[in-house]
Amino acid sequence: MRQRRFEALHRPEWEELARQLDALEKRRRRSNSTTDAPADLPRRHRRLCHQQALARERGYSLSLIRELEQLMLRSHRQLYRQQPPLWSRLGGLVRRDFPRSVREQGRWNGVSALVFIGAAALVAVLVHSQPDMVHTVLDAKTMQQLEQNFSTERSPDRTSADDLRMFGFYIMNNIGVAFRSFASGLFLGIGSLFIMVFNGAFLGAAGAHLVNIQQAQPFFGFIIAHGAPELTAIVLAGGAGLRLGWALVAPGQRRRLDALREAAIKTLPVIYGVILLLLAAAFIEAFWSPRQLPLAWKLGVGAGLWVLVLSYLALGGRGADGERG
Amino acid sequence: MIDEHHSVQTPEGADLALPLAGPLPRAGAWLLDLFIRGLLYLGLTIALAVLGLGGLGMALFFIAAFLLEWWYPVLFEALRQGQTPGKRALGIVVVHTDGTPAGFNACVLRNLLRVADFFPFAYLTGLIAMLCSSRFQRLGDLAADTLVVHVHPGSGPAEMQVPDGDARALPDWPLTLADQQSLIALAERAPRLTRARRQELAQQAFPEYEAEAAERHALALARGLLGEP
Numbered sequence: 001m002r003q004r005r006f007e008a009l010h011r012p013e014w015e016e017l018a019r020q021l022d023a024l025e026k027r028r029r030r031s032n033s034t035t036d037a038p039a040d041l042p043r044r045h046r047r048l049c050h051q052q053a054l055a056r057e058r059g060y061s062l063s064l065i066r067e068l069e070q071l072m073l074r075s076h077r078q079l080y081r082q083q084p085p086l087w088s089r090l091g092g093l094v095r096r097d098f099p100r101s102v103r104e105q106g107r108w109n110g111v112s113a114l115v116f117i118g119a120a121a122l123v124a125v126l127v128h129s130q131p132d133m134v135h136t137v138l139d140a141k142t143m144q145q146l147e148q149n150f151s152t153e154r155s156p157d158r159t160s161a162d163d164l165r166m167f168g169f170y171i172m173n174n175i176g177v178a179f180r181s182f183a184s185g186l187f188l189g190i191g192s193l194f195i196m197v198f199n200g201a202f203l204g205a206a207g208a209h210l211v212n213i214q215q216a217q218p219f220f221g222f223i224i225a226h227g228a229p230e231l232t233a234i235v236l237a238g239g240a241g242l243r244l245g246w247a248l249v250a251p252g253q254r255r256r257l258d259a260l261r262e263a264a265i266k267t268l269p270v271i272y273g274v275i276l277l278l279l280a281a282a283f284i285e286a287f288w289s290p291r292q293l294p295l296a297w298k299l300g301v302g303a304g305l306w307v308l309v310l311s312y313l314a315l316g317g318r319g320a321d322g323e324r325g
Numbered sequence: 326m327i328d329e330h331h332s333v334q335t336p337e338g339a340d341l342a343l344p345l346a347g348p349l350p351r352a353g354a355w356l357l358d359l360f361i362r363g364l365l366y367l368g369l370t371i372a373l374a375v376l377g378l379g380g381l382g383m384a385l386f387f388i389a390a391f392l393l394e395w396w397y398p399v400l401f402e403a404l405r406q407g408q409t410p411g412k413r414a415l416g417i418v419v420v421h422t423d424g425t426p427a428g429f430n431a432c433v434l435r436n437l438l439r440v441a442d443f444f445p446f447a448y449l450t451g452l453i454a455m456l457c458s459s460r461f462q463r464l465g466d467l468a469a470d471t472l473v474v475h476v477h478p479g480s481g482p483a484e485m486q487v488p489d490g491d492a493r494a495l496p497d498w499p500l501t502l503a504d505q506q507s508l509i510a511l512a513e514r515a516p517r518l519t520r521a522r523r524q525e526l527a528q529q530a531f532p533e534y535e536a537e538a539a540e541r542h543a544l545a546l547a548r549g550l551l552g553e554p
Contacts, residue, residue, distance in 0.1 A: 002552020049339030059502035061509040080425035161380025168387030183440035
């Protein structure tokens, strides 16, 4: 069959299919395509595949083949659209997948925590023994701000507007840091390690400096409650990044690319969970931590939160229900 | 024909050709999205300044900044069939490597890992990864197993037209498919080539003819092979 005859024979089908695809492509995701898609879309798609193969085999013009390939790609995209319900999986994430995935990458979380705490402890000890060393980690402006924030004679001028503003800021800043810790793990894990060291050192320096100038109490009272979800989340994000990097360093019996893909997919529940933890942390940090309450209360609540977060991660999702979402 | 196609086998047993989008259209889409995000920032800032919500306004601003920075591409790609507004304008779309639309997880992964691709500035790492990869994938695409491909929703009948003419001819040699496609491709592109170039190309096929005659013969053959009425 010559090309022109072939085109004359099938062009009406292609135009009809193109019309259907236009309609499907304009539709928003919300409507469920499996029920809305025309019932004959699969049949039309199969016929198109057949016709495209014929056109190729018979050496029809490249422009016709390209046109059919474009149409095929479009119908393929509509036919094989997956629309998993996202909200219902959020429950599964909180109940099972997040704590399980965290435990699964325990090794990397351990390394990440060790680096973070190690950096913090080292810098804290150095700054505590030689107070001047704080200048190597913190610049003058940051120090001034810290001292002001935790000065004991601070007037309770913090308003609810400040609380709200800081809530927004913590969300933007902290989740951004977590995402960066994760993504920079792609560079063989070095990026994640760097961010862990940097943040640990900052925390250690700030803590030791405030201890040196006798402001330990307001500092620890402030930090202990939201530190539970926040520091945990940052360490977990670093652990996820390290896992990505490790897949590239030591892929085992697979290609590096395959190892990376598997690691990336497996760390995703951790990242989703980290987002939730940091949202909680931002809330606590903005609305609870700055409250002027007796230190014992604050330490008590803070300790309770640490126990809660760590036992959730250690025990959550254990049990007979072995299915994974 | 010089082009970049990645071919996958579909469940129908057909070869699906995915026309890969290179760095240039993707950078264009990114710039367009950057512009749109800038406009959104601006609109938001003005709206909040006018409304003057104080602390709540600042909170909304930070949260919006966070959403625009991290979630703008994720949400558009996951919810609008793999296209941010910029990608839609440039006719490119994110798909899995098997040609199916990218799912939520893949969109999150490829966009979170943007940070690594952006390093140290202006997507240098991503560009290098794309040029090294056989399928123009940046690091985020490699980890999420996604591709960016061209789709042209508007493409109707082929825009290439063989010049009109009465002469028809059929080949007097054992025709290969490559011969056939080259002749038809020449005829289809004829309107966009200069006369001298057309004749030069036709003479490559028929060196024994004069320039003019070679062109006429090539076009006649193409019409014959297409089966023009």
